[in-house]
Amino acid sequence: MYIVQIASECAPVIKAGGLGDVVYGLSQELEAQGHTVELILPKYDCMRYDNIWGLHDAYRELSVPWNGAAVHCSVYCGWVHGRVCFFIETHDLANSFNRGRVYGESDDPMRFALFSKAAMEFLLQSNKRPDVLHCHDWQTGLIPVMLYEMYQYYGMDHLRACYTIHNFKHQGIAGPEVLAATGLNRPDYYYQPDKLRDNYNNAINFMKGGIVYANNVNTVSPHHAWEARFSEVGCGLQATLEQHQGKFGGILNGINYDMWSPQEDKHITAPYCAEDLSGKALCKKALRERLLMRDSDKPIVCFIGRLDQQKGVHLVHHSIYWALSQRAQFVLLGSATESSINDMFWREKHHLNDNPDVHLELGFNEELAHMIYAGADIIVVPSNYEPCGLTQVISLKYGNVPVVRGVGGLINTVFDWDYDENLPEEKRNGFVFFQSDTPGLESGLQRAIDLWYKNQPKFQQLQAQGMSYDYSWKDPAKKYVEVYEHIRA
């Protein structure tokens, strides 16, 4: 099968969170299973160009109809760890993808509408006719709309669209100017409640468009699919998902064990495996040295992730002090886009600066993330909601025992050491708590820290059990292929 992935991120060239990992990892596994995969991304100024091999111009004169006129674009092609990627450079007056960052601009909906339109024009003009277009998140929600309403009439009638939602919170809300710009026009038609009209506001909703028009829609874990339909986690799209329930489901994300394996990781001090954890002790020592922390006989608890309300920042904050009070050390790696959250963690960083048992690293640092996964003993993931969550899955592979809140994909991947009645002890891999409050978090974290102090052999057994889980892309990719085959039939 010939599949084109269209997305705003792909690790390791451009990654703001899990979306980048998913786009890369799924593409790699689909290729390994014998399919042809190409990726289309925006050409950002802030990409890691050192991770692209052989970048060259592939289609210099792409004229993209836009706002009744045209925007001149150029398409570059390069290989990202063997994956063929097309990067669209837009020469628009707004300089849409030369902003020094991926998201957070006031004209984000217009930027990604332009990218989506350019991606469709690139396929059309270069005569690419994949079997399936796989689009991701709100940034590409207009692609199934344009495919169905416009491009199928230009000879792209056998293409099918699969749409994956990684986060319901960000949906892409815009006014009618987006319709005029993309050539969808006819606001009266698209503003109907069964089309693109937002379920609450008098506005266009990109994600709703993706749900309504794609041939198949999914989110990134089975439990989150259920939550999105039946709870506020659907962020206002519950009724739309209900209406389209026949084509909606959940497929758990995998991770890419070429990138995330303690046996092969180039960023860590020593390799290790479940049978021999001595390398992990060296990684722990190296982490402390790197972060100028005290070398002592204590467990290291960590948090890695965006510092965002979604991630339960109040509990992340609480876990730092609580872990310290329980004789553990704490390492945090996170970045915040909201200034109030950013300020709060900077204040904490200054406050804790002289404490040798804690380090807060504020910013995005891929290499340090690898060192922390390898060097820490326990990771906390106290999310308010979590579509899938990758940090707990990566942690399992690194023998870093997860303490998670029982929501979304966390509950599909972490099984409580003490209380999971559905699994025998030898299949359990972490600790789960349910309430989003400090007693809830403490109940999970205390059990993990206690096990580390009171029963090292059992703690190591738990680490080894987590490391033996296979959350690779093998099975999820097969499920995606089934979806692709279904929508092609």
Ligand code: ADP
């Ligand atoms: P989300 O997609 O909601 O951000 P996920 O848990 O699905 O969260 O994926 C997070 C990914 O981003 C993981 O690969 C994690 O290691 C990485 N990550 C998150 N924050 C940072 C950071 N500050 N520095 C380095 N890597 C990070």
